[in-house]
Amino acid sequence: MTNNNNNQDGIPQPQQINIELGEKEAEGTYSNLAIISHSPAEFIIDFTRIFPGVPKAKVHSRIIMTPQHTKMFLNAMKENIQRYENLYGEIIIKNDPGSGGMGFQIPVNPKDEKIN
Numbered sequence: 227m228t229n230n231n232n233n234q235d236g237i238p239q240p241q242q243i244n245i246e247l248g249e250k251e252a253e254g255t256y257s258n259l260a261i262i263s264h265s266p267a268e269f270i271i272d273f274t275r276i277f278p279g280v281p282k283a284k285v286h287s288r289i290i291m292t293p294q295h296t297k298m299f300l301n302a303m304k305e306n307i308q309r310y311e312n313l314y315g316e317i318i319i320k321n322d323p324g325s326g327g328m329g330f331q332i333p334v335n336p337k338d339e340k341i342n
């Protein structure tokens with residue numbers, strides 16, 4: 227019996243998936259803060275945005291993934307960041323949250339930096 231998902235050598239071929247992007251989802255949601263928590267069974271990522279002088283932030287999107295899918299997502303992000311940096315140069319992170327900043331920081335164009 228032949229499997230229709232195999233090529234001529236019997237190697238399984240990836241399944242093609244059609245993904246529909248709705249109008250609302252195509253607009254996207256801006257986030258400058260992600261809160262990540264986990265349990266043994268899942269990772270939960272809450273995306274929100276914070277603004278100076280506003281003491282309260284609302285979660286705009288929550289993504290729940292298995293640990294395996296989270297690690298696959300991390301690897302996909304690493305690969306895409308590498309592609310981006312190969313095209314546009316290294317992404318410089320200024321004022322990381324560990325140094326007292328809040329959320330994701332505004333990117334700084336390296337051309338705008340002063341050389342000491």
